[in-house]
Amino acid sequence: MSITRRQTATALLTLPLALAATPALAHGGGGGGGGPRPRTVHIAGDSTAAPKPASAAPETGWGMALPFFLAPRLRVANHAVNGRSSKSFIEEGRLVALLADVRPxxxxxxxxxxxxxxxxxxxRGTDPYTTYQEYLRQYVKGARARRARPVLVTSVERRRFAADGTALPSLGAYPAAMRALAAEEGVPLLDLQALSLAxxxxxxPDGTExxxxxxxxxxxxxxxxxxxxxxxxxxAGAVEVARMTARALLDEGVLPARDLRRLDAPVPAEWISWSGTA
Incomplete structure:
Protein backbone atom coordinates (compact mmCIF):
# COMPACT_ATOMS: atom_id res chain seq x y z
CA MET A 1 0.00 0.00 0.00
CA SER A 2 1.39 3.41 -0.89
CA ILE A 3 2.21 6.06 1.71
CA THR A 4 -0.58 8.25 0.35
CA ARG A 5 -3.19 5.52 0.79
CA ARG A 6 -1.92 4.69 4.28
CA GLN A 7 -2.13 8.35 5.26
CA THR A 8 -5.65 8.58 3.84
CA ALA A 9 -6.78 5.47 5.69
CA THR A 10 -5.29 6.70 8.96
CA ALA A 11 -6.96 10.08 8.61
CA LEU A 12 -10.38 8.58 7.99
CA LEU A 13 -10.11 5.98 10.76
CA THR A 14 -9.28 8.71 13.28
CA LEU A 15 -11.97 11.21 12.29
CA PRO A 16 -13.25 13.06 15.34
CA LEU A 17 -16.71 12.17 16.51
CA ALA A 18 -17.88 15.71 15.89
CA LEU A 19 -17.48 15.19 12.14
CA ALA A 20 -19.99 12.36 12.21
CA ALA A 21 -22.65 14.78 13.44
CA THR A 22 -22.49 17.12 10.44
CA PRO A 23 -25.57 17.32 8.18
CA ALA A 24 -23.64 15.81 5.26
CA LEU A 25 -23.05 12.64 7.27
CA ALA A 26 -26.41 12.47 8.99
CA HIS A 27 -28.30 12.28 5.70
CA GLY A 28 -27.78 10.23 2.59
CA GLY A 29 -27.00 11.60 -0.83
CA GLY A 30 -26.36 15.18 -1.71
CA GLY A 31 -28.66 17.98 -1.77
CA GLY A 32 -32.07 17.80 -2.03
CA GLY A 33 -34.95 17.29 0.21
CA GLY A 34 -34.96 13.51 0.28
CA GLY A 35 -35.02 13.34 4.09
CA PRO A 36 -32.79 11.18 6.28
CA ARG A 37 -31.16 8.19 4.66
CA PRO A 38 -32.39 4.80 5.91
CA ARG A 39 -30.33 3.11 8.59
CA THR A 40 -27.80 0.85 6.87
CA VAL A 41 -26.23 -2.51 7.66
CA HIS A 42 -22.76 -2.51 6.08
CA ILE A 43 -20.96 -5.80 5.44
CA ALA A 44 -17.16 -6.07 5.31
CA GLY A 45 -16.18 -9.60 4.38
CA ASP A 46 -15.02 -12.17 1.88
CA SER A 47 -16.53 -14.39 -0.82
CA THR A 48 -18.85 -16.24 1.55
CA ALA A 49 -20.79 -13.00 2.04
CA ALA A 50 -20.06 -11.13 -1.19
CA PRO A 51 -22.48 -10.18 -3.98
CA LYS A 52 -21.95 -12.28 -7.09
CA PRO A 53 -22.25 -11.41 -10.77
CA ALA A 54 -24.66 -13.22 -13.08
CA SER A 55 -21.69 -15.03 -14.61
CA ALA A 56 -21.09 -16.80 -11.27
CA ALA A 57 -24.68 -17.95 -10.65
CA PRO A 58 -25.85 -19.97 -8.83
CA GLU A 59 -23.00 -19.08 -6.45
CA THR A 60 -24.50 -16.80 -3.80
CA GLY A 61 -23.05 -14.85 -0.87
CA TRP A 62 -25.08 -14.78 2.33
CA GLY A 63 -25.08 -10.97 2.23
CA MET A 64 -27.22 -11.18 -0.91
CA ALA A 65 -29.98 -12.86 1.13
CA LEU A 66 -29.74 -10.77 4.30
CA PRO A 67 -32.20 -8.07 3.10
CA PHE A 68 -35.00 -10.67 3.05
CA PHE A 69 -34.72 -10.90 6.84
CA LEU A 70 -34.52 -7.18 7.62
CA ALA A 71 -37.40 -4.73 7.81
CA PRO A 72 -37.74 -2.56 4.69
CA ARG A 73 -36.67 0.51 6.67
CA LEU A 74 -33.16 -0.99 6.85
CA ARG A 75 -30.91 -1.26 3.82
CA VAL A 76 -27.85 -3.46 3.24
CA ALA A 77 -24.60 -2.15 1.77
CA ASN A 78 -22.64 -5.28 0.92
CA HIS A 79 -18.96 -4.35 0.55
CA ALA A 80 -17.69 -7.93 0.85
CA VAL A 81 -15.32 -9.01 -1.92
CA ASN A 82 -14.07 -12.42 -3.03
CA GLY A 83 -10.65 -13.42 -1.75
CA ARG A 84 -10.16 -10.68 0.83
CA SER A 85 -8.85 -11.01 4.35
CA SER A 86 -9.06 -8.60 7.28
CA LYS A 87 -5.67 -7.32 6.10
CA SER A 88 -6.07 -7.07 2.33
CA PHE A 89 -9.51 -5.43 2.62
CA ILE A 90 -7.89 -2.58 4.54
CA GLU A 91 -4.69 -2.34 2.53
CA GLU A 92 -6.63 -2.10 -0.73
CA GLY A 93 -8.47 0.94 0.65
CA ARG A 94 -11.81 -0.87 0.93
CA LEU A 95 -12.39 -0.01 4.59
CA VAL A 96 -11.85 3.66 3.77
CA ALA A 97 -14.49 3.42 1.04
CA LEU A 98 -16.92 1.59 3.33
CA LEU A 99 -16.53 4.11 6.14
CA ALA A 100 -17.15 7.01 3.77
CA ASP A 101 -20.76 5.80 3.49
CA VAL A 102 -21.28 5.07 7.18
CA ARG A 103 -23.63 7.32 9.16
CA PRO A 104 -24.43 7.56 12.88
CA ARG A 124 -3.65 -11.74 3.01
CA GLY A 125 -2.34 -13.97 5.76
CA THR A 126 -2.55 -12.89 9.41
CA ASP A 127 -1.75 -14.46 12.75
CA PRO A 128 -4.89 -15.06 14.85
CA TYR A 129 -3.83 -13.41 18.10
CA THR A 130 -1.60 -10.65 16.73
CA THR A 131 -2.11 -9.19 13.26
CA TYR A 132 -5.66 -10.56 12.81
CA GLN A 133 -6.82 -8.83 15.98
CA GLU A 134 -4.87 -5.69 15.09
CA TYR A 135 -6.63 -5.40 11.73
CA LEU A 136 -10.04 -6.15 13.25
CA ARG A 137 -9.50 -3.33 15.74
CA GLN A 138 -9.26 -0.92 12.81
CA TYR A 139 -12.81 -1.86 11.73
CA VAL A 140 -14.04 -1.37 15.28
CA LYS A 141 -12.31 1.99 15.66
CA GLY A 142 -13.45 3.18 12.24
CA ALA A 143 -17.11 2.34 12.88
CA ARG A 144 -17.06 3.94 16.32
CA ALA A 145 -15.43 7.09 14.94
CA ARG A 146 -18.44 7.40 12.64
CA ARG A 147 -20.80 6.82 15.59
CA ALA A 148 -21.89 3.52 14.07
CA ARG A 149 -22.02 0.17 15.85
CA PRO A 150 -19.38 -2.42 14.93
CA VAL A 151 -20.45 -6.08 15.05
CA LEU A 152 -17.89 -8.87 14.77
CA VAL A 153 -19.02 -12.02 12.94
CA THR A 154 -17.03 -15.24 13.12
CA SER A 155 -16.60 -16.87 9.72
CA VAL A 156 -19.21 -19.31 8.48
CA GLU A 157 -17.93 -22.88 8.47
CA ARG A 158 -16.99 -24.89 5.43
CA ARG A 159 -18.67 -28.19 4.60
CA ARG A 160 -16.29 -30.73 6.11
CA PHE A 161 -17.21 -34.05 7.70
CA ALA A 162 -15.34 -36.91 9.29
CA ALA A 163 -15.94 -40.45 8.07
CA ASP A 164 -18.52 -40.95 10.84
CA GLY A 165 -20.52 -37.89 9.70
CA THR A 166 -19.25 -35.47 12.35
CA ALA A 167 -19.07 -31.87 11.10
CA LEU A 168 -15.49 -30.64 11.44
CA PRO A 169 -14.28 -27.12 12.22
CA SER A 170 -11.91 -25.74 9.61
CA LEU A 171 -11.06 -22.20 10.69
CA GLY A 172 -8.30 -22.82 13.20
CA ALA A 173 -7.84 -20.27 15.96
CA TYR A 174 -9.43 -17.35 14.08
CA PRO A 175 -12.95 -17.70 15.56
CA ALA A 176 -11.54 -17.92 19.11
CA ALA A 177 -9.34 -14.89 18.46
CA MET A 178 -12.35 -12.90 17.26
CA ARG A 179 -14.39 -13.97 20.30
CA ALA A 180 -11.59 -12.80 22.58
CA LEU A 181 -11.33 -9.46 20.80
CA ALA A 182 -15.09 -8.90 20.94
CA ALA A 183 -15.03 -9.45 24.71
CA GLU A 184 -12.03 -7.16 25.13
CA GLU A 185 -13.50 -4.35 23.03
CA GLY A 186 -17.10 -4.72 24.23
CA VAL A 187 -18.31 -5.40 20.69
CA PRO A 188 -21.37 -7.56 19.88
CA LEU A 189 -20.38 -10.95 18.47
CA LEU A 190 -22.41 -13.04 16.04
CA ASP A 191 -20.86 -16.49 16.38
CA LEU A 192 -21.63 -17.67 12.88
CA GLN A 193 -18.87 -20.28 13.03
CA ALA A 194 -20.47 -22.08 15.97
CA LEU A 195 -24.01 -21.65 14.62
CA SER A 196 -23.16 -22.94 11.14
CA LEU A 197 -21.10 -25.87 12.44
CA ALA A 198 -24.06 -26.96 14.56
CA PRO A 205 -23.12 -34.67 4.64
CA ASP A 206 -26.04 -35.34 2.30
CA GLY A 207 -28.29 -32.64 3.72
CA THR A 208 -25.66 -29.93 3.38
CA GLU A 209 -24.76 -30.69 -0.23
CA ALA A 236 -30.45 -22.21 -0.29
CA GLY A 237 -27.21 -22.07 1.66
CA ALA A 238 -26.95 -18.29 1.45
CA VAL A 239 -30.52 -17.99 2.70
CA GLU A 240 -29.78 -20.37 5.58
CA VAL A 241 -26.70 -18.42 6.67
CA ALA A 242 -28.45 -15.06 6.28
CA ARG A 243 -31.26 -16.39 8.49
CA MET A 244 -28.69 -17.45 11.11
CA THR A 245 -27.17 -13.98 10.95
CA ALA A 246 -30.53 -12.25 11.37
CA ARG A 247 -31.48 -14.45 14.30
CA ALA A 248 -28.12 -13.74 15.93
CA LEU A 249 -28.67 -9.99 15.48
CA LEU A 250 -31.88 -10.44 17.48
CA ASP A 251 -30.48 -12.84 20.08
CA GLU A 252 -27.46 -10.64 20.77
CA GLY A 253 -29.63 -7.54 21.16
CA VAL A 254 -28.13 -5.77 18.16
CA LEU A 255 -31.51 -5.32 16.43
CA PRO A 256 -35.00 -5.42 17.95
CA ALA A 257 -37.68 -7.77 16.65
CA ARG A 258 -39.39 -4.91 14.80
CA ASP A 259 -36.33 -4.57 12.55
CA LEU A 260 -36.45 -8.23 11.49
CA ARG A 261 -38.84 -10.40 9.50
CA ARG A 262 -39.28 -13.92 8.11
CA LEU A 263 -37.04 -15.52 10.74
CA ASP A 264 -39.21 -18.64 10.60
CA ALA A 265 -40.76 -18.18 7.16
CA PRO A 266 -39.66 -19.63 3.81
CA VAL A 267 -37.51 -17.52 1.52
CA PRO A 268 -37.61 -19.03 -1.99
CA ALA A 269 -34.34 -19.40 -3.84
CA GLU A 270 -36.01 -17.64 -6.77
CA TRP A 271 -35.86 -14.37 -4.81
CA ILE A 272 -32.09 -14.26 -5.23
CA SER A 273 -30.86 -12.06 -8.06
CA TRP A 274 -27.39 -11.61 -9.45
CA SER A 275 -25.82 -8.45 -10.85
CA GLY A 276 -25.15 -8.25 -14.55
CA THR A 277 -21.48 -7.36 -14.20
CA ALA A 278 -18.45 -8.97 -12.60
Whole structure:
Protein backbone atom coordinates (compact mmCIF):
# COMPACT_ATOMS: atom_id res chain seq x y z
CA MET A 1 0.00 0.00 0.00
CA SER A 2 1.39 3.41 -0.89
CA ILE A 3 2.21 6.06 1.71
CA THR A 4 -0.58 8.25 0.35
CA ARG A 5 -3.19 5.52 0.79
CA ARG A 6 -1.92 4.69 4.28
CA GLN A 7 -2.13 8.35 5.26
CA THR A 8 -5.65 8.58 3.84
CA ALA A 9 -6.78 5.47 5.69
CA THR A 10 -5.29 6.70 8.96
CA ALA A 11 -6.96 10.08 8.61
CA LEU A 12 -10.38 8.58 7.99
CA LEU A 13 -10.11 5.98 10.76
CA THR A 14 -9.28 8.71 13.28
CA LEU A 15 -11.97 11.21 12.29
CA PRO A 16 -13.25 13.06 15.34
CA LEU A 17 -16.71 12.17 16.51
CA ALA A 18 -17.88 15.71 15.89
CA LEU A 19 -17.48 15.19 12.14
CA ALA A 20 -19.99 12.36 12.21
CA ALA A 21 -22.65 14.78 13.44
CA THR A 22 -22.49 17.12 10.44
CA PRO A 23 -25.57 17.32 8.18
CA ALA A 24 -23.64 15.81 5.26
CA LEU A 25 -23.05 12.64 7.27
CA ALA A 26 -26.41 12.47 8.99
CA HIS A 27 -28.30 12.28 5.70
CA GLY A 28 -27.78 10.23 2.59
CA GLY A 29 -27.00 11.60 -0.83
CA GLY A 30 -26.36 15.18 -1.71
CA GLY A 31 -28.66 17.98 -1.77
CA GLY A 32 -32.07 17.80 -2.03
CA GLY A 33 -34.95 17.29 0.21
CA GLY A 34 -34.96 13.51 0.28
CA GLY A 35 -35.02 13.34 4.09
CA PRO A 36 -32.79 11.18 6.28
CA ARG A 37 -31.16 8.19 4.66
CA PRO A 38 -32.39 4.80 5.91
CA ARG A 39 -30.33 3.11 8.59
CA THR A 40 -27.80 0.85 6.87
CA VAL A 41 -26.23 -2.51 7.66
CA HIS A 42 -22.76 -2.51 6.08
CA ILE A 43 -20.96 -5.80 5.44
CA ALA A 44 -17.16 -6.07 5.31
CA GLY A 45 -16.18 -9.60 4.38
CA ASP A 46 -15.02 -12.17 1.88
CA SER A 47 -16.53 -14.39 -0.82
CA THR A 48 -18.85 -16.24 1.55
CA ALA A 49 -20.79 -13.00 2.04
CA ALA A 50 -20.06 -11.13 -1.19
CA PRO A 51 -22.48 -10.18 -3.98
CA LYS A 52 -21.95 -12.28 -7.09
CA PRO A 53 -22.25 -11.41 -10.77
CA ALA A 54 -24.66 -13.22 -13.08
CA SER A 55 -21.69 -15.03 -14.61
CA ALA A 56 -21.09 -16.80 -11.27
CA ALA A 57 -24.68 -17.95 -10.65
CA PRO A 58 -25.85 -19.97 -8.83
CA GLU A 59 -23.00 -19.08 -6.45
CA THR A 60 -24.50 -16.80 -3.80
CA GLY A 61 -23.05 -14.85 -0.87
CA TRP A 62 -25.08 -14.78 2.33
CA GLY A 63 -25.08 -10.97 2.23
CA MET A 64 -27.22 -11.18 -0.91
CA ALA A 65 -29.98 -12.86 1.13
CA LEU A 66 -29.74 -10.77 4.30
CA PRO A 67 -32.20 -8.07 3.10
CA PHE A 68 -35.00 -10.67 3.05
CA PHE A 69 -34.72 -10.90 6.84
CA LEU A 70 -34.52 -7.18 7.62
CA ALA A 71 -37.40 -4.73 7.81
CA PRO A 72 -37.74 -2.56 4.69
CA ARG A 73 -36.67 0.51 6.67
CA LEU A 74 -33.16 -0.99 6.85
CA ARG A 75 -30.91 -1.26 3.82
CA VAL A 76 -27.85 -3.46 3.24
CA ALA A 77 -24.60 -2.15 1.77
CA ASN A 78 -22.64 -5.28 0.92
CA HIS A 79 -18.96 -4.35 0.55
CA ALA A 80 -17.69 -7.93 0.85
CA VAL A 81 -15.32 -9.01 -1.92
CA ASN A 82 -14.07 -12.42 -3.03
CA GLY A 83 -10.65 -13.42 -1.75
CA ARG A 84 -10.16 -10.68 0.83
CA SER A 85 -8.85 -11.01 4.35
CA SER A 86 -9.06 -8.60 7.28
CA LYS A 87 -5.67 -7.32 6.10
CA SER A 88 -6.07 -7.07 2.33
CA PHE A 89 -9.51 -5.43 2.62
CA ILE A 90 -7.89 -2.58 4.54
CA GLU A 91 -4.69 -2.34 2.53
CA GLU A 92 -6.63 -2.10 -0.73
CA GLY A 93 -8.47 0.94 0.65
CA ARG A 94 -11.81 -0.87 0.93
CA LEU A 95 -12.39 -0.01 4.59
CA VAL A 96 -11.85 3.66 3.77
CA ALA A 97 -14.49 3.42 1.04
CA LEU A 98 -16.92 1.59 3.33
CA LEU A 99 -16.53 4.11 6.14
CA ALA A 100 -17.15 7.01 3.77
CA ASP A 101 -20.76 5.80 3.49
CA VAL A 102 -21.28 5.07 7.18
CA ARG A 103 -23.63 7.32 9.16
CA PRO A 104 -24.43 7.56 12.88
CA UNK A 105 -26.61 4.64 13.98
CA UNK A 106 -25.55 2.30 11.16
CA UNK A 107 -24.24 -1.21 11.78
CA UNK A 108 -20.91 -2.47 10.42
CA UNK A 109 -20.75 -6.29 10.26
CA UNK A 110 -17.18 -7.62 9.97
CA UNK A 111 -16.62 -11.23 8.86
CA UNK A 112 -13.11 -12.37 7.93
CA UNK A 113 -11.11 -15.51 8.57
CA UNK A 114 -11.11 -17.80 5.54
CA UNK A 115 -8.43 -15.87 3.69
CA UNK A 116 -6.57 -14.79 6.83
CA UNK A 117 -5.70 -18.48 7.09
CA UNK A 118 -3.64 -18.23 3.89
CA UNK A 119 -0.46 -17.35 5.75
CA UNK A 120 1.69 -18.32 2.77
CA UNK A 121 0.30 -15.20 1.04
CA UNK A 122 1.84 -12.07 2.60
CA UNK A 123 -0.91 -9.88 1.13
CA ARG A 124 -3.65 -11.74 3.01
CA GLY A 125 -2.34 -13.97 5.76
CA THR A 126 -2.55 -12.89 9.41
CA ASP A 127 -1.75 -14.46 12.75
CA PRO A 128 -4.89 -15.06 14.85
CA TYR A 129 -3.83 -13.41 18.10
CA THR A 130 -1.60 -10.65 16.73
CA THR A 131 -2.11 -9.19 13.26
CA TYR A 132 -5.66 -10.56 12.81
CA GLN A 133 -6.82 -8.83 15.98
CA GLU A 134 -4.87 -5.69 15.09
CA TYR A 135 -6.63 -5.40 11.73
CA LEU A 136 -10.04 -6.15 13.25
CA ARG A 137 -9.50 -3.33 15.74
CA GLN A 138 -9.26 -0.92 12.81
CA TYR A 139 -12.81 -1.86 11.73
CA VAL A 140 -14.04 -1.37 15.28
CA LYS A 141 -12.31 1.99 15.66
CA GLY A 142 -13.45 3.18 12.24
CA ALA A 143 -17.11 2.34 12.88
CA ARG A 144 -17.06 3.94 16.32
CA ALA A 145 -15.43 7.09 14.94
CA ARG A 146 -18.44 7.40 12.64
CA ARG A 147 -20.80 6.82 15.59
CA ALA A 148 -21.89 3.52 14.07
CA ARG A 149 -22.02 0.17 15.85
CA PRO A 150 -19.38 -2.42 14.93
CA VAL A 151 -20.45 -6.08 15.05
CA LEU A 152 -17.89 -8.87 14.77
CA VAL A 153 -19.02 -12.02 12.94
CA THR A 154 -17.03 -15.24 13.12
CA SER A 155 -16.60 -16.87 9.72
CA VAL A 156 -19.21 -19.31 8.48
CA GLU A 157 -17.93 -22.88 8.47
CA ARG A 158 -16.99 -24.89 5.43
CA ARG A 159 -18.67 -28.19 4.60
CA ARG A 160 -16.29 -30.73 6.11
CA PHE A 161 -17.21 -34.05 7.70
CA ALA A 162 -15.34 -36.91 9.29
CA ALA A 163 -15.94 -40.45 8.07
CA ASP A 164 -18.52 -40.95 10.84
CA GLY A 165 -20.52 -37.89 9.70
CA THR A 166 -19.25 -35.47 12.35
CA ALA A 167 -19.07 -31.87 11.10
CA LEU A 168 -15.49 -30.64 11.44
CA PRO A 169 -14.28 -27.12 12.22
CA SER A 170 -11.91 -25.74 9.61
CA LEU A 171 -11.06 -22.20 10.69
CA GLY A 172 -8.30 -22.82 13.20
CA ALA A 173 -7.84 -20.27 15.96
CA TYR A 174 -9.43 -17.35 14.08
CA PRO A 175 -12.95 -17.70 15.56
CA ALA A 176 -11.54 -17.92 19.11
CA ALA A 177 -9.34 -14.89 18.46
CA MET A 178 -12.35 -12.90 17.26
CA ARG A 179 -14.39 -13.97 20.30
CA ALA A 180 -11.59 -12.80 22.58
CA LEU A 181 -11.33 -9.46 20.80
CA ALA A 182 -15.09 -8.90 20.94
CA ALA A 183 -15.03 -9.45 24.71
CA GLU A 184 -12.03 -7.16 25.13
CA GLU A 185 -13.50 -4.35 23.03
CA GLY A 186 -17.10 -4.72 24.23
CA VAL A 187 -18.31 -5.40 20.69
CA PRO A 188 -21.37 -7.56 19.88
CA LEU A 189 -20.38 -10.95 18.47
CA LEU A 190 -22.41 -13.04 16.04
CA ASP A 191 -20.86 -16.49 16.38
CA LEU A 192 -21.63 -17.67 12.88
CA GLN A 193 -18.87 -20.28 13.03
CA ALA A 194 -20.47 -22.08 15.97
CA LEU A 195 -24.01 -21.65 14.62
CA SER A 196 -23.16 -22.94 11.14
CA LEU A 197 -21.10 -25.87 12.44
CA ALA A 198 -24.06 -26.96 14.56
CA UNK A 199 -26.43 -26.57 11.61
CA UNK A 200 -24.20 -28.56 9.27
CA UNK A 201 -24.07 -31.28 11.92
CA UNK A 202 -27.87 -31.39 12.00
CA UNK A 203 -28.11 -31.64 8.23
CA UNK A 204 -25.26 -34.11 7.75
CA PRO A 205 -23.12 -34.67 4.64
CA ASP A 206 -26.04 -35.34 2.30
CA GLY A 207 -28.29 -32.64 3.72
CA THR A 208 -25.66 -29.93 3.38
CA GLU A 209 -24.76 -30.69 -0.23
CA UNK A 210 -27.69 -28.66 -1.72
CA UNK A 211 -26.58 -25.66 0.38
CA UNK A 212 -23.08 -25.53 -1.10
CA UNK A 213 -21.91 -25.07 -4.68
CA UNK A 214 -22.15 -28.72 -5.69
CA UNK A 215 -23.25 -28.98 -9.31
CA UNK A 216 -23.42 -31.88 -11.73
CA UNK A 217 -21.77 -31.42 -15.14
CA UNK A 218 -24.18 -29.54 -17.38
CA UNK A 219 -26.41 -28.42 -14.50
CA UNK A 220 -25.35 -24.78 -14.81
CA UNK A 221 -24.15 -23.02 -17.98
CA UNK A 222 -21.76 -21.01 -15.82
CA UNK A 223 -20.17 -24.21 -14.51
CA UNK A 224 -20.33 -26.60 -17.48
CA UNK A 225 -18.00 -29.12 -15.86
CA UNK A 226 -19.89 -29.04 -12.57
CA UNK A 227 -18.51 -28.04 -9.16
CA UNK A 228 -17.70 -29.57 -5.80
CA UNK A 229 -17.16 -26.46 -3.69
CA UNK A 230 -17.41 -26.87 0.07
CA UNK A 231 -16.88 -23.19 0.90
CA UNK A 232 -19.31 -21.20 -1.27
CA UNK A 233 -23.08 -21.37 -1.32
CA UNK A 234 -25.98 -21.96 -3.61
CA UNK A 235 -29.07 -19.81 -2.93
CA ALA A 236 -30.45 -22.21 -0.29
CA GLY A 237 -27.21 -22.07 1.66
CA ALA A 238 -26.95 -18.29 1.45
CA VAL A 239 -30.52 -17.99 2.70
CA GLU A 240 -29.78 -20.37 5.58
CA VAL A 241 -26.70 -18.42 6.67
CA ALA A 242 -28.45 -15.06 6.28
CA ARG A 243 -31.26 -16.39 8.49
CA MET A 244 -28.69 -17.45 11.11
CA THR A 245 -27.17 -13.98 10.95
CA ALA A 246 -30.53 -12.25 11.37
CA ARG A 247 -31.48 -14.45 14.30
CA ALA A 248 -28.12 -13.74 15.93
CA LEU A 249 -28.67 -9.99 15.48
CA LEU A 250 -31.88 -10.44 17.48
CA ASP A 251 -30.48 -12.84 20.08
CA GLU A 252 -27.46 -10.64 20.77
CA GLY A 253 -29.63 -7.54 21.16
CA VAL A 254 -28.13 -5.77 18.16
CA LEU A 255 -31.51 -5.32 16.43
CA PRO A 256 -35.00 -5.42 17.95
CA ALA A 257 -37.68 -7.77 16.65
CA ARG A 258 -39.39 -4.91 14.80
CA ASP A 259 -36.33 -4.57 12.55
CA LEU A 260 -36.45 -8.23 11.49
CA ARG A 261 -38.84 -10.40 9.50
CA ARG A 262 -39.28 -13.92 8.11
CA LEU A 263 -37.04 -15.52 10.74
CA ASP A 264 -39.21 -18.64 10.60
CA ALA A 265 -40.76 -18.18 7.16
CA PRO A 266 -39.66 -19.63 3.81
CA VAL A 267 -37.51 -17.52 1.52
CA PRO A 268 -37.61 -19.03 -1.99
CA ALA A 269 -34.34 -19.40 -3.84
CA GLU A 270 -36.01 -17.64 -6.77
CA TRP A 271 -35.86 -14.37 -4.81
CA ILE A 272 -32.09 -14.26 -5.23
CA SER A 273 -30.86 -12.06 -8.06
CA TRP A 274 -27.39 -11.61 -9.45
CA SER A 275 -25.82 -8.45 -10.85
CA GLY A 276 -25.15 -8.25 -14.55
CA THR A 277 -21.48 -7.36 -14.20
CA ALA A 278 -18.45 -8.97 -12.60
Missing amino acids: GDLVLVQFGHNDQKTEDPA RWQELG PYFLWLAPGESPNHPEGAQDNTHFRP
